[in-house]
Amino acid sequence: MNTAQGDFPSFSPEDQHLADEIANVYRVVDPVPATLVARLQFALALESPDFGAPEFEVLRPQEEDVLPAGVRGGEDSRTITFDSEILTIMISVSARDEHAVRVDGWLAPPGDHLVELRCGAGAHVVRADDQGRFVLDVVPRGLSQLVVRQGVDDPAQAAILAVTPSLIL
Amino acid sequence: MTGDPALDPALGPARDAGLDPAADPAPRRAPTPRAQRRDRLAALLVEARQGDRDALDAIVAELTPVLWHTARNQGLSRQAAEDVIQTTWLTLLRHLHAISVPGALIEWLVTTARREAWRVSRASRKDDLPGDDTFDDLPDPVLTPDELLVDDERRRALWHAVESLPKRCAELLRIIAFVPRPHYDAVAAALNMPLGSIGPTRGRCFAKLRLLLAKDPDWSS
Numbered sequence: 001m002n003t004a005q006g007d008f009p010s011f012s013p014e015d016q017h018l019a020d021e022i023a024n025v026y027r028v029v030d031p032v033p034a035t036l037v038a039r040l041q042f043a044l045a046l047e048s049p050d051f052g053a054p055e056f057e058v059l060r061p062q063e064e065d066v067l068p069a070g071v072r073g074g075e076d077s078r079t080i081t082f083d084s085e086i087l088t089i090m091i092s093v094s095a096r097d098e099h100a101v102r103v104d105g106w107l108a109p110p111g112d113h114l115v116e117l118r119c120g121a122g123a124h125v126v127r128a129d130d131q132g133r134f135v136l137d138v139v140p141r142g143l144s145q146l147v148v149r150q151g152v153d154d155p156a157q158a159a160i161l162a163v164t165p166s167l168i169l
Numbered sequence: 170m171t172g173d174p175a176l177d178p179a180l181g182p183a184r185d186a187g188l189d190p191a192a193d194p195a196p197r198r199a200p201t202p203r204a205q206r207r208d209r210l211a212a213l214l215v216e217a218r219q220g221d222r223d224a225l226d227a228i229v230a231e232l233t234p235v236l237w238h239t240a241r242n243q244g245l246s247r248q249a250a251e252d253v254i255q256t257t258w259l260t261l262l263r264h265l266h267a268i269s270v271p272g273a274l275i276e277w278l279v280t281t282a283r284r285e286a287w288r289v290s291r292a293s294r295k296d297d298l299p300g301d302d303t304f305d306d307l308p309d310p311v312l313t314p315d316e317l318l319v320d321d322e323r324r325r326a327l328w329h330a331v332e333s334l335p336k337r338c339a340e341l342l343r344i345i346a347f348v349p350r351p352h353y354d355a356v357a358a359a360l361n362m363p364l365g366s367i368g369p370t371r372g373r374c375f376a377k378l379r380l381l382l383a384k385d386p387d388w389s390s
Contacts, residue, residue, distance in 0.1 A: 011353070011371070015371075015372075015375045016350075018327075018375060018378065018379075019342070019345055019346045020346070021323075021324065021327055022327065022331060022342055022343065022346040023346035023347055024324065025318070025324045025327050025328045025331070026238060026343060026346065026347075028314075028317050028318060028324070029314035029317050029318065029328060030237075030238070030241055032233060032234050032237045033247065033251065036233060036237070036251060036254070037229060037230050037233050039255075040229050040233060040254065040255060040258055041225075041226045041229055041230075043255055043258070043259065044222075044225060044226075044229065044258060044259070044262065045222060060252070060256055061252055163259070165252060165255040165256060165259060166255065
């Protein structure tokens with residue numbers, strides 16, 4: 001595979017034109033969200049600088065919790081659950097004011113892991129208690145991502161256990 | 170709506186970018202003539218694997234539309250499609266070291282996005298949600314395709330024709346339309362079509378599409 005030589009005799013110029021027109025149609029009827037690429041790039045930029053082959057789970061948002069709240073919109077309070085094979089994070093996001101929110105979270109199974117919330121302005125790190133609870137009292141609104149690390153004393157030594165996709169708080 | 174630089178590149182002098190993909194970074198970011206697109210993606214992939222963020226960003230910009238239409242083909246809401254695409258790219262970071270050519274990259278991305286989309290749509294069907302209007306409330310476009318294409322009867326005819334094709338054909342053509350030309354074969358693998366059959370399959374799908382279009386006066390007028 002992947003040895004295509006760029007020359008497609010079976011793909012006529014007419015078919016190529018038709019393919020281009022199909023693309024144009026779908027750009028109108030079902031456009032890629034305008035900011036999606038920028039948000040993806042943001043999320044990827046938050047990954048470890050040397051994205052060699054980190055061994056962590058990418059958590060998945062649980063749709064049944066994410067969707068009803070109007071999610072990424074400006075609800076006053078909402079709950080989002082992320083899960084993977086090894087870890088579940090539930091966060092409750094409540095509005096403080098128009099610039100900031102408060103995030104209450106729970107890790108399951110519980111563990112006193114380090115929870116890092118990364119956002120455009122930097123990172124907030126808190127340690128979950130032995131019940132797996134954590135609180136980020138004042139978090140600027142905007143794009144954020146949660147990273148959970150092992151709760152060892154030297155943060156540089158702490159392996160990343162999980163990261164969430166980026167979300168808008 | 171008319172010209173997309175990615176598909177209708179400005180003409181430029183022919184450059185053999187494949188010989189030394191790392192030599193001249195600037196022009197690689199610009200739209201390139203069709204024949205060079207394979208080399209461009211290959212060069213970006215080399216740089217991204219070495220940890221070059223800009224290269225990775227360029228790859229994300231180039232290939233996200235393919236993934237969008239892959240996910241939406243599976244019937245996901247726009248929000249669910251976004252989540253699937255983000256999961257796909259984040260997961261790619263863990264596999265990038267093992268992917269060395271663009272064809273394999275596209276195959277991996279489309280395969281992963283389809284699998285993830287399937288997983289998500291199955292989970293959302295399985296869960297009997299309180300308030301099952303949830304999914305309908307998502308910000309899908311308010312306007313119908315007919316309304317969005319109201320001023321363009323040829324494109325409206327084309328949309329109707331594609332949508333009335335057999336599902337497999339519609340899916341194939343919609344994805345192919347967004348795949349950089351030299352990498353169609355990668356899509357064949359991702360869509361579980363035997364290599365070598367995508368040509369005939371694609372040919373048959375285009376033939377069916379032409380047949381439908383020929384019957385539509387809005388298209389031929």
